[in-house]
Amino acid sequence: MHLLLRLGERDGKPDYESVHVEPIAGNRFRVLYSPGFAYGVAAGDELEVDEEGRYRVVARAGNLSVRLLCGSGVADIEQSLTEQIERIGGRLDGQVRAGLAYTIPLSVGRDVIGQLFAKAKQENPSALWEYGNVYDEDGKLMEWLRSEA
Structure with missing residues (x-):
């Protein structure tokens, strides 16, 4: 599945990158491929993502x-x-x-x-x-x- 991660804003509007993830539970996801634009995350990392696409790494894959x-x-x-x-x-x-x-x-x-x-x-x-x-x-x-x- 794809999930939109918020990158910030461009021209006053939210900017996102669509990344491949697998759901873990609730708002927690595992990233399947390292993103091209989203910072702070790599393949295998587990994220918590809110409804606006803001994310936080909760477990690192190394x-x-x-x-x-x-x-x-x-x-x-x-x-x-x-x-x-x-x-x-x-x-x-x-x-x-x-x-x-x-x-x-x-x-x-x-x-x-x-x-x-x-x-x-x-x-x-x-x-x-x-x-x-x-x-x-x-x-x-x-x-x-x-x-x-």
Whole structure:
């Protein structure tokens, strides 16, 4: 099933991302694929979601959400990068013309992940990449990762 997660507002109106989830109980859901836009969450995490789409992670699955964006498109990047991500136990969760969303186990290590994405950026200078669930809105390491740092 799909669930709308609130991203914030755009032009004074709520903005949402539709994500694949499985219901657990009541307003609690498990995310099946790392989102492309919603921050703070990755595949496997359990969320509580209110009627307006605001969400709170209540249980972490131990995965990192990593996104790559490229204004010129990701067609030339996707195959090679996805093969490398799969070799370390990750997977491609979503793709649009200009973006890729991956889920990678935290146990791989952020150094290894960072090296893979830095190489992809070096080979495709217009590409940008980011973690979707590592830093908070102030740029600080999220609480759930502080013991892993």
